Amino acid sequence: MEKQVTIYDLARALNLSTATISRALDDSPLVKPKTREKIRAMADKMGYRQNLIASNLRKQQSRTIGVLLHEVNSYFSTSVLAGIEKITTREKYDILIAHSGEDGEREIANTRNLFNKRVDGLIVSLAMSTVATDHFNPFFEQGIPVVFFDRVAKKMPCNKIVIDNFKAGYEATTHLLQQGYRRIAHITASLQRNVYEDRFRGYKKALTDHHIRFDPLLVESCSLNREDTLAVMHQLLKQKPDAFFITNDFAAAVCMDELQRSGIRIPEDIGMMGFNNDILGSLINPRLSTIDYPGTRMGETAAQMLIDKIKTKKNGKATAEHKSVIISSTLLIRESSVKKARQRRGHK
Amino acid sequence: MEKQVTIYDLARALNLSTATISRALDDSPLVKPKTREKIRAMADKMGYRQNLIASNLRKQQSRTIGVLLHEVNSYFSTSVLAGIEKITTREKYDILIAHSGEDGEREIANTRNLFNKRVDGLIVSLAMSTVATDHFNPFFEQGIPVVFFDRVAKKMPCNKIVIDNFKAGYEATTHLLQQGYRRIAHITASLQRNVYEDRFRGYKKALTDHHIRFDPLLVESCSLNREDTLAVMHQLLKQKPDAFFITNDFAAAVCMDELQRSGIRIPEDIGMMGFNNDILGSLINPRLSTIDYPGTRMGETAAQMLIDKIKTKKNGKATAEHKSVIISSTLLIRESSVKKARQRRGHK
DNA sequence: TTTTAAAATGTAATCGATTTCATTATAGAA
DNA sequence: TTCTATAATGAAATCGATTACATTTTAAAA
Numbered sequence: 009m010e011k012q013v014t015i016y017d018l019a020r021a022l023n024l025s026t027a028t029i030s031r032a033l034d035d036s037p038l039v040k041p042k043t044r045e046k047i048r049a050m051a052d053k054m055g056y057r058q059n060l061i062a063s064n065l066r067k068q069q070s071r072t073i074g075v076l077l078h079e080v081n082s083y084f085s086t087s088v089l090a091g092i093e094k095i096t097t098r099e100k101y102d103i104l105i106a107h108s109g110e111d112g113e114r115e116i117a118n119t120r121n122l123f124n125k126r127v128d129g130l131i132v133s134l135a136m137s138t139v140a141t142d143h144f145n146p147f148f149e150q151g152i153p154v155v156f157f158d159r160v161a162k163k164m165p166c167n168k169i170v171i172d173n174f175k176a177g178y179e180a181t182t183h184l185l186q187q188g189y190r191r192i193a194h195i196t197a198s199l200q201r202n203v204y205e206d207r208f209r210g211y212k213k214a215l216t217d218h219h220i221r222f223d224p225l226l227v228e229s230c231s232l233n234r235e236d237t238l239a240v241m242h243q244l245l246k247q248k249p250d251a252f253f254i255t256n257d258f259a260a261a262v263c264m265d266e267l268q269r270s271g272i273r274i275p276e277d278i279g280m281m282g283f284n285n286d287i288l289g290s291l292i293n294p295r296l297s298t299i300d301y302p303g304t305r306m307g308e309t310a311a312q313m314l315i316d317k318i319k320t321k322k323n324g325k326a327t328a329e330h331k332s333v334i335i336s337s338t339l340l341i342r343e344s345s346v347k348k349a350r351q352r353r354g355h356k
Numbered sequence: 357m358e359k360q361v362t363i364y365d366l367a368r369a370l371n372l373s374t375a376t377i378s379r380a381l382d383d384s385p386l387v388k389p390k391t392r393e394k395i396r397a398m399a400d401k402m403g404y405r406q407n408l409i410a411s412n413l414r415k416q417q418s419r420t421i422g423v424l425l426h427e428v429n430s431y432f433s434t435s436v437l438a439g440i441e442k443i444t445t446r447e448k449y450d451i452l453i454a455h456s457g458e459d460g461e462r463e464i465a466n467t468r469n470l471f472n473k474r475v476d477g478l479i480v481s482l483a484m485s486t487v488a489t490d491h492f493n494p495f496f497e498q499g500i501p502v503v504f505f506d507r508v509a510k511k512m513p514c515n516k517i518v519i520d521n522f523k524a525g526y527e528a529t530t531h532l533l534q535q536g537y538r539r540i541a542h543i544t545a546s547l548q549r550n551v552y553e554d555r556f557r558g559y560k561k562a563l564t565d566h567h568i569r570f571d572p573l574l575v576e577s578c579s580l581n582r583e584d585t586l587a588v589m590h591q592l593l594k595q596k597p598d599a600f601f602i603t604n605d606f607a608a609a610v611c612m613d614e615l616q617r618s619g620i621r622i623p624e625d626i627g628m629m630g631f632n633n634d635i636l637g638s639l640i641n642p643r644l645s646t647i648d649y650p651g652t653r654m655g656e657t658a659a660q661m662l663i664d665k666i667k668t669k670k671n672g673k674a675t676a677e678h679k680s681v682i683i684s685s686t687l688l689i690r691e692s693s694v695k696k697a698r699q700r701r702g703h704k
Numbered sequence: 705t706t707t708t709a710a711a712a713t714g715t716a717a718t719c720g721a722t723t724t725c726a727t728t729a730t731a732g733a734a
Numbered sequence: 735t736t737c738t739a740t741a742a743t744g745a746a747a748t749c750g751a752t753t754a755c756a757t758t759t760t761a762a763a764a
Contacts, residue, residue, distance in 0.1 A: 027746095065750070124405050378751060385711095388713090413750085
């Protein structure tokens with residue numbers, strides 16, 4: 009392990025003070041252009057690399073953003089991460105990713121951990137089983153900006169990025185109704201989470217708007233993993249549904265597979281509607297109708313919003329405004345929900 | 357932004373020196389148990405949190421591991437990350453994830469960046485288009501441990517975690533041959549990368565071992581994204597293959613979908629074999645035969661190996677040994693490659 | 705009780721960059 | 735040329751924890 013070149017080495021080599029070196033490397037107008045040049049050249053020559061740890065200690069920042077996710081193994085999650093990364097890279101922030109595996113306890117532990125790591129800000133999508141949100145209080149108390157996206161805490165005083173889940177649920181259900189489906193089962197997840205609750209409300213509203221009585225027996229909630237999804241699907245099957253509106257593409261694909269294997273035709277016998285526009289949906293047969301949901305843009309927006317907050321905070325102004333951004337989503341009609349004229353070779 | 361509690365505050369409150377405080381919080385045997393208790397209690401009471409930035413500066417470490425990936429949006433990548441995370445969490449390391457999107461240039465930039473961030477070690481899987489590997493030299497020069505996994509640099513002097521891709525390719529091909537397929541097309545990717553080259557060699561060896569002449573026209577290389585894969589598949593179709601061995605499940609699923617949509621039956625008309633055991637393969641119809649490839653364990657092994665190296669390095673011993681670990685993979689025979697007795701009852 | 709080894713604690717330097725508050729150099733004005 | 739305002743640079747404190755080395759306490763041995 010060879011020793012690193014520091015600004016002290018540069019100062020000695022050039023017979024200047026560390027103050028000047030530091031300023032030059034930071035492009036400060038306080039140092040004469042000619043001096044700056046010399047310093048730059050020497051830094052290159054000696055292979056100087058700034059020690060960000062020392063810099064961060066002195067500047068009392070970490071230049072790191074914490075990202076708290078419920079899971080990372082979905083297409084949606086990786087899209088969001090890509091969006092976040094795009095912005096943070098440009099703004100020279102690091103990201104520390106923690107995921108809870110949908111476990112509220114782990115979410116609490118991760119939150120504490122990121123707090124201790126002294127992240128400059130936090131981007132969060134809540135775990136399925138999270139109930140209280142006290143674990144975010146240290147951030148609020150310290151004035152560390154927090155931005156929620158997708159699965160947000162309803163009454164929390166901070167910025168939020170969401171889609172209109174109510175509208176999306178309404179449109180998905182309406183589409184199924186227009187295709188002639190009448191007994192639409194709904195597989196959802198914890199109604200504690202805004203996303204699922206709002207979609208569910210949209211579903212109910214669409215039904216009543218079409219003069220169809222909402223039947224609680226046609227709705228089941230589960231973790232959305234393979235086993236649980238199949239269990240509730242079989243439960244729902246007893247109610248003789250003619251369509252499924254499932255709040256997640258992976259779960260929808262699992263159901264479609266199981267149904268088809270037991271001889272049920274989709275969309276002829278049962279219509280199918282997912283949510284999320286996972287790549288998966290474009291590779292199964294029939295192609296899955298779904299709600300397109302721009303993860304990358306959500307991530308970009310969340311990151312930009314957070315960094316803006318961090319910056320304005322640094323300038324002293326404590327911005328107490330908590331704006332919510334609603335990103336648009338679109339209904340994607342493919343094959344699994346279109347009874348007539350099932351067109352072959354539709355791409356994407 | 358309230359001010360933080362530091363060990364100086366604790367020292368003042370308890371009329372002790374910061375040295376004792378620091379030692380107590382670090383569970384040093386040098387401090388009397390009773391004193392330790394008191395310090396602990398006061399730390400809790402005052403809401404003390406260690407400043408890792410200061411600690412890291414003093415200890416000349418970052419307690420951060422860099423992870424350099426080619427992509428993060430595959431099931432395999434997220435599995436590896438989960439494995440790495442499991443170990444690093446336990447060992448109290450942070451991870452900084454950078455991905456190149458298969459672009460060699462971006463890989464170089466990311467490598468430099470992680471070096472500047474002073475990561476304590478690096479875990480790498482090479483991008484598709486990487487040729488030279490000079491960008492890792494700074495790590496070697498500084499004695500910073502590097503572990504490669506999966507896509508490794510052949511002649512690089514460091515630890516590696518791989519599966520036996522030659523054997524896997526051999527077994528996959530042999531299986532297809534045993535099922536009676538004779539003209540087996542192979543879709544692969546850059547043969548610069550060990551994984552693809554080894555599988556390809558396995559494929560060729562299996563053919564010759566079964567007295568089938570290797571036909572270069574049956575092999576195409578591409579980026580494995582949707583468009584490119586379909587293009588080379590159509591190219592290969594001209595050679596009238598009766599099976600495909602595709603070096604990646606996603607690409608295999610894309611091909612299967614396209615073939616089925618043009619009326620070709622799988623596995624009756626064309627057999628299909630993927631690689632990676634992506635979840636995808638268990639959701640499509642017929643289920644995709646593939647090579648199971650334990651991403652999580654690879655990640656765990658890589659992380660553990662790296663951390664061991666970091667630790668032994670700290671103890672002064674510069675371990676120059678470069679062991680390679682070979683993780684076992686298994687042939688997973690499902691429906692897409694088994695001609696007879698296909699026991700499903702779907703439509704058609 | 706004194707001596708001595710071991711245990712416990714303290715002092716102060718250190719990690720490397722940043723920044724406040726001097727101080728010195730320089731250019732233009734008088 | 736002298737003065738002054740400004741530009742350029744420097745000295746030293748600072749961020750918070752760690753740790754080599756010094757010092758004091760304590761307990762056991764004599």
